[in-house]
Amino acid sequence: MRLDAKIPAGPLPQKWDLYRFETKLVNPANKRKYDIIVVGTGLAGASASASLAELGYNVKTFCIQDSPRRAHSIAAQGGINAAKNYPNDGDSVFRLFYDTIKGGDFRAREANVYRLAQVSNAIIDQCVAQGIPFAREYGGLLANRSFGGAQLSRTFYARGQTGQQLLLGAYSALMRQVAAGKVNMFPRREMLDIVVANGQARGIVTRNLVSGEIERHAAHAVLLCTGGYGNVYFLSTNAKACNVTATYRAYKRGAFFANPCFTQIHPTCIPVHGSYQSKLTLMSESLRNDGRVWVPKNAGDKRPPSQIPESERDYFLERKYPSFGNLVPRDVASRNSKEQCDQGKGVGATGLAVYLDFADAITRDGRASIEKKYGNLFQMYDKISGQDPYQTPMMIYPAVHYTMGGLWVDYNLMSTLDGLFVLGEANFSDHGANRLGASALMQGLADGYCVIPYTIGGYLAGSRFEGVGTDHAAFADTERKVRDQIQKLLSVRGKRTVDDFHRQLGLILWDHCGMSRNNAGLEKARTLIQELREEFWKNVLVPGTESDFNQSLEKAGRVADFLEFGELMVIDALARQESCGGHFNEAYQTEENEARRDDANFCHVAAWEFAGDGKDPNFHKEPLVFENVHLSQRSYK
């Protein structure tokens, strides 16, 4: 099968306009004849549900939490980018596009990224109209700040909780459509499979997490807005319920998985402190605007930070990258922190941490100013670590945060499975091998508010649909498979808990498919994952029954999928014999230890096709063609 990204013809700036003109429209009176399923209610899912319902489609929306307002987009702290150029500092749609392509180490599709930059301004307009309390200047105009990896101020923010405010905005728009009767909302539901009939995605099978009932839902199209798979590492900044199940099961039904090894390790998280730890907490990288990252110059220096004089500190990011300093992109910052710790210069009890110091900023701007910008983050740090960052430097270490890989989609955001659309972090499309700060919120809302309302119309108007209801044989088949898997999990009755397996899987991936990778380690990880998976199915202990509120059973299903998916990540990492962005293979680095791309052989998207249980997946390639930017070695010196 040849991957066709369906990129519209025409010059880059006009592609989206031409596309919208040429796309077939659905007559307003006919929209109510179409049912659309949306899985997930983060920024992408909530904004898509609301926007499609406003257009007149019948929308059924599902979320795993008790309320759609709790999706993990809510935890995004720093901000959202747009090319408004309000500060008059040289921004433009083309510059936002270029920065995103370059930040992604030239592994994203030009046309999609350009469209993202084009619609970024409309997102801000929409959010302001919804009543989102963005930060303002004295005159009442919107305020901007600079944010990790950008040399200009294009980030809009609502204190350190921008994701929360944007999500609550999208959620309120969704609730408005629920009240209007255009969205049927199903909370506490987990999608366990996609139903494919006549080659089209025509519905889903879900488990009611309260009653345990298995339910069938039919539609004309299905949108997966189910986020990323960072929890494959067990410890990550993701919420506990984040998982790969929806996208992985779609993969097993024919949707290709693209670039699964592209994971983002975020530089500024609170370090791991114990084996019982259940998750890691991000400290927004906006902190790097004012905080200075340093370690002691001498390895093994265990003095408290206040007793290490200025002359014995190494501000290694400022030293190595004078023009970007502490604001280098996330992958660069993370790798450098790891490098310092590997040299024995790490701080704290574990030696796996570096300092993020605000002393200079507090002296320069005053404590009040720092408190206004970062008060809630400092408080959060204090609560978790028991230390006051106004008095002593924060300790930070990189942690898994975001996954650039995801289901492969074309320009329409449709996967290789007809009628299955994938939005937000769940798709692979816009961030290449590394995502820039404040770009995830932009992409989630772009997909939901700005892109899908157009592209889905083109699909619906241009497709023929047979009558497929929940009594169709495909639903019965799919439901049987779902029930079988649940029974299988419950019937093992082994000796190890689900979390125990999950932790072990996480460590394998963190050690061998984390911040830096090598072929021997990846090969080893593959074997270890296979062995662990085999043990899981012989020795997992899932208490309770299927017809109950059973959180252990929920986790077991997700970990079962992670155990298969983890191997796919490793396979992808082995196939990509270059370094780019978050994928750093030690064999491919410059003399200065930066990622060395191989554009001659790997300037492509790797898309994996499921070939059957126990078989290696089939590899497909979407070559990336750059007509508007020059491929260069990223340099932040």
Added chain:
Amino acid sequence: MSTSISLTLKIWRQSNPADKGRFKNYTVKDISTDMSFLEMLDVVNEQLTLAGEEPVAFDHDCREGICGSCGTMVNGRAHGQLKGTTLCQLHMRHFKDGDTIVIEPFRARAFPVIKDLVVDRSAFDRIIQAGGFISVNTGSAPEANTLLVPPHNAEKAMDAAACIGCGGCVAACPNASAMLFVSAKVSQFALLPQGRPEAARRALGMVRSMDTCGFGNCSNHRECEKSCPKEIAIVNIARLNREYVKASFASPES
């Protein structure tokens, strides 16, 4: 720094809404004081699972104090004794070796228990559906900077908008009132020019929905403010009352 403590836990166990429910005692040892409260419950659940007993069901997700999923009563206080803190952000360093901790679900008529510590808070979604939004369709928004918002108002709106919808205020209130929750949303929009056109309808609709859902009314105990993990102030309730009275007397919507 980190030490280990032992605790006696009295945890509410209720297998389903029809079950009467009861406290059960558990003893846990070697709890690191660096653990969060939910990590302590994870340890209990791992032990219960291996011992062949059903683990304790509790809601949680982000574990960084922003999603609003978690929350139980801890020694009679919603989210525990620490000010401005969700349960997931409460760490065991605030407890002493040998302490007995009573853990039970949020209790309110409008929040029926689903299982153990898990309650049904869908009433909050229904209240938002009754007006907790600004009616603007996707695509119809004007240029963002055409609307000026004094930073002072934006900050106050943000103070109110910080609500995470956890329901701690309801659980803390002797009347099981949702006034703090409703007032936070009403205030956010009342303070912004975008929210003014629908202000009357919003105040009336959301208060009506709160009553229908079975929440009580406010009689100024201020327990909500004290237990709110985001420290939403009751000045918002005063603002809601003003909005409601204005809407009731002077608005064509009343």
